[in-house]
Amino acid sequence: MMHTLADTKQNAMGNTPLEKAGIEIKVGKVVSLDAKAHTVTLGAGEVLSYEKLVLATGTEACMPPIPGVDKQGVFTIKKSMSAMNALREKVHQAKKMVIIGGGFIGAEFADELSKDPDAEIYLIEIMPKLLLTVFDDEFCDEITLLLEKQRINIRTAVRVVSIDGKEGVESVSLESGEKIPADLVLLSIGAKPSSKLAEKAGLRIIDNGSIWVDDYMRTDAEDVFAIGDCALKRDFFTRKAAPVWLASTATAEARNAGTNIYGIRVLHQIQGMIAAFSTQIGGKSFASAGMTCRTCEREGFRYVTTTAVAPDRHPGMLPGASELKVKLVFADRAGVILGGQVSGGSSVGELINVIALAIQKRVPVRELDMMQIATHPLLTSAPTVHPLINAAHQALAKLRSTIK
Amino acid sequence: MMHTLADTKQNAMGNTPLEKAGIEIKVGKVVSLDAKAHTVTLGAGEVLSYEKLVLATGTEACMPPIPGVDKQGVFTIKKSMSAMNALREKVHQAKKMVIIGGGFIGAEFADELSKDPDAEIYLIEIMPKLLLTVFDDEFCDEITLLLEKQRINIRTAVRVVSIDGKEGVESVSLESGEKIPADLVLLSIGAKPSSKLAEKAGLRIIDNGSIWVDDYMRTDAEDVFAIGDCALKRDFFTRKAAPVWLASTATAEARNAGTNIYGIRVLHQIQGMIAAFSTQIGGKSFASAGMTCRTCEREGFRYVTTTAVAPDRHPGMLPGASELKVKLVFADRAGVILGGQVSGGSSVGELINVIALAIQKRVPVRELDMMQIATHPLLTSAPTVHPLINAAHQALAKLRSTIK
Numbered sequence: 001m002m003h004t005l006a007d008t009k010q011n012a013m014g015n016t017p018l019e020k021a022g023i024e025i026k027v028g029k030v031v032s033l034d035a036k037a038h039t040v041t042l043g044a045g046e047v048l049s050y051e052k053l054v055l056a057t058g059t060e061a062c063m064p065p066i067p068g069v070d071k072q073g074v075f076t077i078k079k080s081m082s083a084m085n086a087l088r089e090k091v092h093q094a095k096k097m098v099i100i101g102g103g104f105i106g107a108e109f110a111d112e113l114s115k116d117p118d119a120e121i122y123l124i125e126i127m128p129k130l131l132l133t134v135f136d137d138e139f140c141d142e143i144t145l146l147l148e149k150q151r152i153n154i155r156t157a158v159r160v161v162s163i164d165g166k167e168g169v170e171s172v173s174l175e176s177g178e179k180i181p182a183d184l185v186l187l188s189i190g191a192k193p194s195s196k197l198a199e200k201a202g203l204r205i206i207d208n209g210s211i212w213v214d215d216y217m218r219t220d221a222e223d224v225f226a227i228g229d230c231a232l233k234r235d236f237f238t239r240k241a242a243p244v245w246l247a248s249t250a251t252a253e254a255r256n257a258g259t260n261i262y263g264i265r266v267l268h269q270i271q272g273m274i275a276a277f278s279t280q281i282g283g284k285s286f287a288s289a290g291m292t293c294r295t296c297e298r299e300g301f302r303y304v305t306t307t308a309v310a311p312d313r314h315p316g317m318l319p320g321a322s323e324l325k326v327k328l329v330f331a332d333r334a335g336v337i338l339g340g341q342v343s344g345g346s347s348v349g350e351l352i353n354v355i356a357l358a359i360q361k362r363v364p365v366r367e368l369d370m371m372q373i374a375t376h377p378l379l380t381s382a383p384t385v386h387p388l389i390n391a392a393h394q395a396l397a398k399l400r401s402t403i404k
Numbered sequence: 405m406m407h408t409l410a411d412t413k414q415n416a417m418g419n420t421p422l423e424k425a426g427i428e429i430k431v432g433k434v435v436s437l438d439a440k441a442h443t444v445t446l447g448a449g450e451v452l453s454y455e456k457l458v459l460a461t462g463t464e465a466c467m468p469p470i471p472g473v474d475k476q477g478v479f480t481i482k483k484s485m486s487a488m489n490a491l492r493e494k495v496h497q498a499k500k501m502v503i504i505g506g507g508f509i510g511a512e513f514a515d516e517l518s519k520d521p522d523a524e525i526y527l528i529e530i531m532p533k534l535l536l537t538v539f540d541d542e543f544c545d546e547i548t549l550l551l552e553k554q555r556i557n558i559r560t561a562v563r564v565v566s567i568d569g570k571e572g573v574e575s576v577s578l579e580s581g582e583k584i585p586a587d588l589v590l591l592s593i594g595a596k597p598s599s600k601l602a603e604k605a606g607l608r609i610i611d612n613g614s615i616w617v618d619d620y621m622r623t624d625a626e627d628v629f630a631i632g633d634c635a636l637k638r639d640f641f642t643r644k645a646a647p648v649w650l651a652s653t654a655t656a657e658a659r660n661a662g663t664n665i666y667g668i669r670v671l672h673q674i675q676g677m678i679a680a681f682s683t684q685i686g687g688k689s690f691a692s693a694g695m696t697c698r699t700c701e702r703e704g705f706r707y708v709t710t711t712a713v714a715p716d717r718h719p720g721m722l723p724g725a726s727e728l729k730v731k732l733v734f735a736d737r738a739g740v741i742l743g744g745q746v747s748g749g750s751s752v753g754e755l756i757n758v759i760a761l762a763i764q765k766r767v768p769v770r771e772l773d774m775m776q777i778a779t780h781p782l783l784t785s786a787p788t789v790h791p792l793i794n795a796a797h798q799a800l801a802k803l804r805s806t807i808k
Binding site for chain 1 (some may be wrong): 652659680681691751753755756775779
């Protein structure tokens with residue numbers, strides 16, 4: 001972002017909308033919670049009592065056990081304006097940058113940094129491919145190629161053994177023996193829920209560190225709610241704890257808690273996390289929702305998968321047309337959609353939400369094959385070849401052949 | 405289109421994909437059908453017999469009962485390359501053009517013509533607003549303003565009384581007394597199913613001229629199917645005959661008939677027409693699916709409606725950001741989504757398909773309020789303000805207040 005946006009301040013949300021809604025804003029650190037007494041204590045010693053309490057403490061970046069992570073010039077992404085400004089300033093000075101962790105944050109950060117033609121960028125991932133938790137191989141490979149085209153040096157399947165230098169960072173050493181000079185290191189290896197306050201107060205914490213909540217965002221302490229990244233997410237398909245933290249989920253949970261805070265009024269039933277992501281890398285858009293082939297295999301789901309490709313305008317030679325690729329994953333016998341991955345132009349951003357809704361509604365393949373969609377030469381693929389419909393249609397035949 | 409695309413020929417689909425699939429192409433006019441004998445007769449006298457017959461005769465443009473519609477220089481949109489080429493050639497010569505009928509074809513044609521700075525364009529609509537059958541007033545008005553900005557002269561709520569001239573068209577006279585000079589007139593007042601062949605063969609025809617079909621596109625004649633614009637469409641909400649002809653529906657019907665032609669194998673159940681449209685006018689995108697407030701009132705549906713607006717990127721000052729507006733219509737007591745209308749940038753093209761799927765799955769407002777979506781700064785509105793979600797959330801409160 002640092003290159004596209006002149007000033008971060010003008011992009012801050014500000015307090016006005018909250019103040020207009022009659023909300024009193026108090027800035028301070030809560031150091032303890034007494035759930036029985038219905039009070040919280042601030043760092044300055046002030047005690048506040050509450051009728052209802054909502055914990056929205058978010059996540060904090062994971063720190064890997066690598067020697068040297070505390071050196072000057074090593075950053076994580078923090079949810080603080082001052083921290084982001086410090087990182088931004090350092091980015092403008094640095095020329096040799098190493099990003100450790102090739103998930104969304106790492107890949108997007110590398111993509112943005114590469115707009116500076118003088119920057120020398122390394123992206124290091126311990127797994128065999130970038131973005132492996134969200135995409136199947138072909139999408140990971142496409143993203144890798146796009147980043148490499150932008151002169152980003154990618155190292156996968158390799159561990160960082162140390163971050164070296166005197167006071168400040170000077171280089172990063174890999175298990176392979178490679179030593180990469182660095183003025184700046186970004187750690188983007190993941191995040192974990194910030195749940196220490198809740199834990200100390202005796203609230204139930206689930207093994208990955210999330211605060212346990214029911215379908216209405218209620219914790220096991222009376223009158224205490226938890227929403228957003230700090231609150232437990234359950235996977236849509238397996239009901240296991242799902243370490244997926246998305247702003248879109250957080251806002252839905254906020255609406256859920258807000259509506260139901262003085263008594264359950266809307267049976268919202270959080271259906272579980274389908275993990276709907278979108279991104280733009282190297283000018284191309286990528287998105288994923290639900291299960292990939294990889295997660296199906298890991299979780300023991302039998303699946304059928306199909307991929308369809310077509311221009312996202314019709315005819316395809318219209319200015320602004322991109323190739324749109326849709327991969328769908330269906331439950332083998334049930335024929336219900338489990339997931340989808342998409343790449344293409346900016347229409348990907350909302351097309352993935354068609355797939356996301358289909359997953360949430362457990363739409364069978366025969367309904368997707370007959371789905372009524374709007375199409376237009378300047379806005380979508382042709383109706384004859386729309387990759388979402390065509391992938392579903394192919395799956396219909398493929399699923400038939402799997403039922404003996 | 406004529407300005408954006410250099411040559412129409414290169415955009416023709418061609419026969420290759422059909423030939424590759426082993427299909428023999430025969431060009432000729434079928435003059436009669438004997439459904440009992442299982443034969444069709446071509447204009448040249450040749451008789452072909454069939455096991456299964458699929459009628460895909462489409463629509464033809466309606467001709468209004470206006471004196472002078474047969475003059476040289478008066479065109480309709482025909483599904484024929486030579487007719488389109490003749491129109492295209494005439495458009496390049498003409499400077500004064502009158503379009504009669506302000507639906508999608510009329511509005512898009514006017515929009516495209518206005519790219520010629522010397523063209524003098526009039527768009528005449530008999531109803532009080534343009535695109536009245538698809539959009540509510542505020543969207544119609546926005547489209548009208550955009551076209552007027554492009555120097556298109558719009559006349560609404562007025563009847564054309566005659567198309568005047570000696571051999572060729574010279575002017576168009578309106579009921580209001582206005583006489584508009586014209587080198588070219590386009591008639592875009594609508595279309596009707598081409599069902600004469602079927603009618604003569606004794607197949608059941610529904611009052612608007614459509615060929616009656618069941619859920620598997622079977623006509624009432626054994627082994628005869630009808631698909632696309634010539635086949636009966638039933639409204640999703642009322643089951644009435646729905647005079648809505650869309651390429652996306654036609655292709656779905658083709659898949660339905662193709663899958664089931666030798667016996668019903670997939671219970672496709674055509675759910676009925678939700679009429680999902682998108683368009684781009686004056687560089688802005690507009691889309692609609694399902695019922696508008698106007699159709700709710702006409703059909704006696706009690707409804708609640710909400711509108712939400714936000715930039716389609718976040719922060720909204722990102723380059724390429726447009727204002728995205730989503731209007732949703734819900735059934736008053738049931739709280740189920742009935743329709744949606746959207747305007748904004750090109751993301752509208754797939755966002756309407758999220759709404760289209762929600763309508764087809766009869767999604768209740770509380771599920772839309774909790775719907776998991778993917779969001780990204782460069783691709784969508786912020787999750788806190790996404791107009792689809794926010795319109796649903798507002799409706800939740802509004803619906804509650806209607807239940808006494």
